[in-house]
Amino acid sequence: MPSRPRCSWQVAGRAITSGLILGLVLGLLTTACTWGSAPEPGLFGRNQPSSAGSGPPSPPIGRVNPDLPVLGERTLTPDRVDDPPLRVALHALRRTPGGTLLDWSVTPLQVVGLRVGDPVDAHSTAAALVAAAGTFRIIDGDRGTVYRPLISTRSGRYVGSAPAGGLRIGVTSLLQIAFGALPPTLHSVSVELPGVELFTDVPVPDPGRYFGPTRAVDLARSPDVDEVIRWSPAFVYHAAGGQRFRIGIVAVESASDATSIVWSIWSITDGDGLRGAAGPPITDRHDALGHRSTASGLRLIPAGSARAITVWHESTGPEGGGDAFCLCTDLRTAPTDLSRARRSITVVSNLPPLPLRTQFVDVVLPGVGRMQHIPVSESLDSSSQVAGAIQDVSGEVEAPSGRWEAATGNTWPPPRPSRDVLRHTREVVARLD
Incomplete structure (x- = not known):
């Protein structure tokens, strides 16, 4: 196997988005890769929250x-020295009069050459994630429903901080984004933030309450x-x-x-890249027919x-009609550098739950083959991270x-929108399909 590439992520053009769907750009992220023998750090960290005592304390x-x-x-860990890694966290879903508030956060992490308190470049991966908040989703898999952020009729933009x-x-x-009111009988959901795997089994408390922490997290x-x-x-x-x-x-x-x-796409030769390309094994036939x-x-x-279990799609059309968009990374704004050899992007696809106690899966790439016996990691549900209301x-x-x-x-807790x-x-x- 060739040596693994080292990849740098930087935001091209406007710092907008790693999100999905309906004209909202996803990931204006440009990869610049060099080849080396050192192990390549993944873009996504799988570790669950650890106590503040497990690492160095945060400066005041x-x-x-x-x-x-x-x-x-x-x-998320970009390899480019001047683009700091970042940690994204989910803190609460709060029912509030007229809607539901999602509390989340971004913490740019310290690396060599950067000091605590230094401003983060407006074209960083962290800034792109913040700008993509309008593409967040709340997913009710049991009822087959997807909720998108509220749009202000005054400004035409999503409602958030x-x-x-x-x-x-x-x-x-500590950021916020507002959604519509969730059904009173709905007690847990999944939350999709662009570019990272789902937050699952997120508890939804009664109105006027939130769930407390089980531990302090650095x-x-x-x-x-x-x-x-x-x-x-x-x-x-x-x-x-070709x-x-x-x-x-x-x-x-x-x-x-x-x-x-979470999977990575690596270019081996020069070609047309992924900006306009659509077809198996990277894109399913439904999206390819829609020129996505x-x-x-x-x-x-x-x-x-x-x-076989396929990637989730959402549709705003009537039952049996309308178009459907995948709950996955949108590659239409993939960087032009993907047309060159030795470049990469890391993507996320979201699917229905696996059968109970599934430990291994085969990943099928239509037209390419079947990667057998891939280990399955069990997500730590968000409900296990909270104490009482x-x-x-x-x-x-x-x-x-x-x-x-x-x-x-x-x-x-921070103040809520009125x-x-x-x-x-x-x-x-x-509708979730």
Whole structure:
């Protein structure tokens, strides 16, 4: 096997998005890779939250309130020296009059050459993730429903907060985004943030309450890393003008309500890249027919089963009609550098849950082959990260445009958007297929 490439991620053009769907760009991320023999750190960290005592304490400027609940976290680790790694965390879903509030955070992590408190470049991966908040999703797999963020009828933008003064190294920016009111009988959901595997079994408390933490978590600790666990054979991607690629599986994360696959696409030769290409094995036939280049092509077959599990799609059309968009990475804005050899991107695909106690799956790449006996990692459900419900005594924010300044991680719980803010919105609810 050739030596593994080292990859650098940087945001091309506007710092908008790693999200999916309906004209919202996904990941204007440009990879610049060089080949070497050293192990390549994965883009995503699989480690679950650890206590503050397991790593060096955060400096005072970035100190996080120990009462801050952490329902789950993910680590993104760009290789480019001046693009810091970051940790994204999910803190709460709160029912509030007129809607549902998602509390989440971004913490740019310290690396050599950067000091705690230094501003983060507006074209960094961290800034792109914040700009992509309008592509977040709440998924109710049992009812087959997908909730998208509320859109302000005054500004036309999603309703949520933005970091005050931008992002800073070692400082947790506690962000919020508003969704419509969830059914009162709905008690747990999955949450999709662009570019990372799903947060699963996220508890939804009663109105006016949130779930407390089980432990203090140091969100500014050193980043976690992973590596590719299995490589596919090299293959010719006919949709990209005969360019040769290889696919690497980073992780298959299984939970009771969903499955996430993290995988990497590596270019071996020059070609047309993935910006306009659409076809198996990278993109499924449905998306290819719709002229969408997405990370929807692979399938999972659980050990002992003959039935393939395919990537989830969402549709806003009527039952049996309308178009459907995958809950996966959208490659239509893939960087032009993917048309050159020795470049890569890391993508995420979300699928229905695997059968109970599935330990291994086969990953099927149509037209390429079958990667057998891929180990399955069990996700630590968000519900296991919380203690009892606590009364929400936070105040309200008046923000006519639907945007307000975010708090830092030493403020919990942060204020919520007022009923008036949520009244001037429109809601989009999609069907899960």
